[in-house]
Amino acid sequence: xxDRIFAIAVLLFTAAxxxxxxxxxxxxxxxxxxxxxxxxxxxxxxxxxxxxxxxxSFKRPTPGISFSGLAARLKEHWxxxxxxxxxxxxxxxxxxxxxxxxxxxxLLAGFIVLQPRFQTKRLLLYVxxxxxxxxxxxxxxxxxxxxxxx
Amino acid sequence: xxxxxxxQAFAEVLHPNNLMLLSIGVIAGIIAGCIPGLTYTMAxxxxxxxxxxxDPISGITLMIGIYVGGLSGGLISGILLGIPGTPSSVTTTxxxxxxxxxxxxxxxxxxxxxxxxxxxxxxALALFALGPAIAGIALKFGPWEIFSLVLFALTLIAxxxxxxxxxxxxxxxxxxxIATIGYDPAGQLRFDFGMTELSxxxxxxxxxxxxxxxxxxFKNVEEIRKQSEGLSKAQVRIPIKQxxxxxxxxxxxxxxxxxxxxFIGALPAAGAETATFISYDQAKxxxxxxxxxxxxxxxxxxxSETSNNAVAGGAFIPSITLGIPxxxxxxxxxxxxxxxxxxxxxxxxxHQPVLVNSIFAAMLIxxxxxxxxxxxxxxxxxxxxxxxxxxxxxxxxxxxCVGTFALNHQMxxxxxxxxxxxxxxxxxxxxxxxxxxILGLILGPKAEDELIKALQMNPNVGEFVTRxxxxxxxxxxxxxxxxxxxQARNDRSKTKRGPSxxxxx
Numbered sequence: 001x002x003d004r005i006f007a008i009a010v011l012l013f014t015a016a017x018x019x020x021x022x023x024x025x026x027x028x029x030x031x032x033x034x035x036x037x038x039x040x041x042x043x044x045x046x047x048x049x050x051x052x053x054x055x056x057s058f059k060r061p062t063p064g065i066s067f068s069g070l071a072a073r074l075k076e077h078w079x080x081x082x083x084x085x086x087x088x089x090x091x092x093x094x095x096x097x098x099x100x101x102x103x104x105x106x107l108l109a110g111f112i113v114l115q116p117r118f119q120t121k122r123l124l125l126y127v128x129x130x131x132x133x134x135x136x137x138x139x140x141x142x143x144x145x146x147x148x149x150x
Numbered sequence: 151x152x153x154x155x156x157x158q159a160f161a162e163v164l165h166p167n168n169l170m171l172l173s174i175g176v177i178a179g180i181i182a183g184c185i186p187g188l189t190y191t192m193a194x195x196x197x198x199x200x201x202x203x204x205d206p207i208s209g210i211t212l213m214i215g216i217y218v219g220g221l222s223g224g225l226i227s228g229i230l231l232g233i234p235g236t237p238s239s240v241t242t243t244x245x246x247x248x249x250x251x252x253x254x255x256x257x258x259x260x261x262x263x264x265x266x267x268x269x270x271x272x273x274a275l276a277l278f279a280l281g282p283a284i285a286g287i288a289l290k291f292g293p294w295e296i297f298s299l300v301l302f303a304l305t306l307i308a309x310x311x312x313x314x315x316x317x318x319x320x321x322x323x324x325x326x327x328i329a330t331i332g333y334d335p336a337g338q339l340r341f342d343f344g345m346t347e348l349s350x351x352x353x354x355x356x357x358x359x360x361x362x363x364x365x366x367x368f369k370n371v372e373e374i375r376k377q378s379e380g381l382s383k384a385q386v387r388i389p390i391k392q393x394x395x396x397x398x399x400x401x402x403x404x405x406x407x408x409x410x411x412x413f414i415g416a417l418p419a420a421g422a423e424t425a426t427f428i429s430y431d432q433a434k435x436x437x438x439x440x441x442x443x444x445x446x447x448x449x450x451x452x453x454s455e456t457s458n459n460a461v462a463g464g465a466f467i468p469s470i471t472l473g474i475p476x477x478x479x480x481x482x483x484x485x486x487x488x489x490x491x492x493x494x495x496x497x498x499x500x501h502q503p504v505l506v507n508s509i510f511a512a513m514l515i516x517x518x519x520x521x522x523x524x525x526x527x528x529x530x531x532x533x534x535x536x537x538x539x540x541x542x543x544x545x546x547x548x549x550x551c552v553g554t555f556a557l558n559h560q561m562x563x564x565x566x567x568x569x570x571x572x573x574x575x576x577x578x579x580x581x582x583x584x585x586x587x588i589l590g591l592i593l594g595p596k597a598e599d600e601l602i603k604a605l606q607m608n609p610n611v612g613e614f615v616t617r618x619x620x621x622x623x624x625x626x627x628x629x630x631x632x633x634x635x636x637q638a639r640n641d642r643s644k645t646k647r648g649p650s651x652x653x654x655x
Contacts, residue, residue: 110544
């Protein structure tokens with residue numbers, strides 16, 4: 001099932017790129033190859049292999065997990081989608097709130113979410129650690145190396 | 151060979167001031183190399199203003215320290231965290247991280263450090279002894295030869311595909327396609343999908359960090375409950391005897407990979423990554439117990455790190471002999487010389503023998519300094535593995551974002567890290583190898599550029615097979631692909647047959 005989903009996703013991806021490539025200008029007098037030549041070649045090879053993977057997924061089915069099994073796995077590894085969401089939130093917040101505040105919030109939330117068992121006394125470590133890391137990185141990069149952060 | 155200028159060069163580099171600069175450079179390079187997102191190129195550019203007040207030898211000594219340290223530094227995060235610190239240490243993670251997971255972190259790090267030093271020394275010796283000769287051969291490389299070389303390197307996708315050749319080829323093509331986003335060599339904007347951020351294309355560093363670093367971090371999160379067991383004392387020890395034994399067993403691998411590194415380093419724009427992938431592939435093809443590559447084979451680390459660091463010596467060859475810097479790092483390093491009115495080029499050997507020999511001396515001594523510092527830091531570095539993932543994962547994510555942002559000061563690059571991180575995690579769950587994606591992304595633009603240049607110079611496609619060096623690489627590409635297909639078929643029939651009775655016993 002996973003192979004089938006992968007093959008379909010690849011075919012959709014190549015279709016989008018192929019559709020976009022149709023809008024490229026034709027080869028002009030100075031060009032030996034058109035701008036679409038190289039990408040079209042890659043799209044053709046990629047689509048051919050995706051079709052092969054799709055066909056093989058029926059002939060040589062690989063053991064996968066059912067949708068209910070997937071739900072159970074998500075429940076077991078809930079930290080992963082939560083951390084991805086937090087990561088995306090951190091990157092979205094950075095330009096608005098600035099590097100220091102967004103980093104302090106992300107680090108603190110990350111430490112709390114990722115600890116195997118929640119322990120309140122660990123906050124005594126996590127809060128100063130978040131502050132120290134955020135300000136430390138800011139000091140080194142912006143003040144010492146002159147690399148401006150958001 | 152002018153012995154007096156060599157002696158004078160060593161005396162200059164061994165002067166306490168220059169020795170201190172070299173040491174600072176090596177440490178800075180190691181730190182920049184081991185933090186995902188930061189690169190030695192960035193460290194060299196940051197150090198450049200500090201060289202304004204220095205004499206040429208001092209300035210170039212500092213830069214070489216950073217360069218050599220940076221090329222090696224990537225192995226630390228690659229082995230300890232499974233996250234390549236630099237693009238050229240991607241292949242080190244293939245076997246270094248599994249060795250760490252098998253409880254052999256000390257052995258893997260020790261072997262990586264020793265291999266890095268070995269590669270640097272070989273590169274320096276090649277620069278000194280063979281520099282002008284190799285430059286002569288490099289001059290024969292036109293766009294046909296470089297395209298064929300890149301094509302040969304692309305066939306390595308087959309070797310990196312593991313169990314599923316089709317998925318590996320799809321991944322490689324994916325990397326090639328992503329590399330076409332942005333402006334093509336003729337100035338046509340491609341695949342921007344109406345987004346101005348895509349007009350600059352997608353840089354390889356955010357993709358590398360997303361695919362390898364972020365996806366690896368999320369895999370570590372899956373095992374967060376198991377990590378409370380921690381490493382034992384035996385696992386943080388460095389087995390020095392075993393490291394030297396491994397190095398001796400892989401001596402031909404080390405020499406072959408260093409030679410590949412020197413040669414590819416001497417080709418402008420070929421890139422250290424090309425050398426490491428080719429060396430890894432050759433080590434896999436010629437090595438004993440091939441089935442262990444990718445699962446913790448010492449030969450994988452030796453091939454990757456010797457090649458990686460030998461590139462340093464090779465890269466100086468076109469820079470010094472022809473005045474052609476091979477990459478941004480080389481260009482900045484030679485900016486130090488140009489600032490002082492010294493022009494790199496064919497005359498440099500005759501007009502500035504002490505300066506040229508000091509480059510060689512600085513590389514040799516930096517190899518020793520790197521070996522010393524990394525060995526001293528090793529017990530401390532291994533303890534990074536003891537830091538709980540609950541603390542390590544968010545910290546590395548923050549550092550990766552900072553390093554990526556520092557590249558172009560664009561939040562778009564940081565968003566690429568998020569998206570490719572998610573993609574990398576999902577691809578791994580579907581047994582799609584990630585190595586081919588980065589290989590396609592790095593080599594794609596080079597392949598297209600050189601193909602267009604070659605056809606513009608001569609539209610006759612037959613030129614690719616009539617030029618001997620180009621033909622050689624095309625033949626090697628065909629042989630490499632055929633061998634990978636044969637190996638894949640062999641592995642599939644072995645899996646169908648099951649273990650033999652003698653193995654089962």
